[in-house]
Amino acid sequence: MTDDRITNRFSYDEIARLVAPGSHVLDLGCGSGDLLDLLRRTRGVTGRGVDIQEEMIRACLEKGISVFQGDLDEGLKEYRSQSYDYVILNETLQMIHDPVYLMNEMLRVGKRVIVNFPNFGYVVNRLQLAWLGQMPVNRTLPYEWYDTPNIHFCTRRDFVRLCDSIGAIIEAAVDLRRNRRVAGIFANFAATDCCFVLRKQESRV
Incomplete structure (x- = not known):
């Protein structure tokens, strides 16, 4: 198994640990359905995936996963408020045109929201910018600036500030560096990926 596949499997396992058994899950940007398949097998979840690419839709259907072809930039208008136990956005936040809009939609539809994203504050990214004077290209961010x-x-810190600005309560956070957890005050520096569990702040009357 390649390093990238080990890393992906580890992050999937970490996300799975955050999901309560038997939950109803909506996986946004689900890709080929590997995460949903894992959740179905190990956590007994029910749910649906959403992706825009036809080849990913076919891959999900081959796994027997319920999937809907949709554009996340258009929001989640088809979904009722609080209709899922968890709405998951894995490695997709950075691709969304209006992250604030989608985050609010996720908090509306899901009782809990799980967001996993690459941390631009990771030390290797900082060094490539500072010392080489160029956009980072590495295992975490494998694309050139012109085709990404x-x-x-x-960064991790940016995301925490976003949560505060939209009234999202952070219930849990897991910081990852490839195939292990990162703990402590240096997570914004040492983590390649950050995973948060959120819920909507209750409105005060």
């Missing part, structure tokens, strides 16, 4: 699907980079 990523349009909104953020």
Whole structure:
């Protein structure tokens, strides 16, 4: 198994640990359905995936996963409020044109929201910018600046500030560096990926 596949499997396992058994899950940007398949097998979840690419839709259907072809930039208008136990956005936030809009939609539809994203504040990214004077290209961010699907980079600290600004309560956070956890005050520096569990702040009367 390649390093990248080990890393992906580890992050999937970490996300799975955050999901309560038997939950109803909506996986946004689900890709080929590997995460949903894992959740179905190990956590007994039910749910649906959403992706825009036809080849990913076919891959999900081959796994027997319920999937809907949709554009996340158009929001989640088809979904009722609080209709899922978890809405998951894995490695997709940085590709969304309006992250704030989608985050609010996710908090509306899901009782809990799980967001996993690449941390632009990771030390290797900082060094490539500072010492080489060029946009980072590495295992975490494997694209050149001119062909990347990523349009909104953020650091762990940026994401925490976003949550505060939209009234999202952070219930849990797991910081990862490839195939292990990162703990402590240096997570913004040492983590390649950050995973947060959120819920909507209750409105005060």
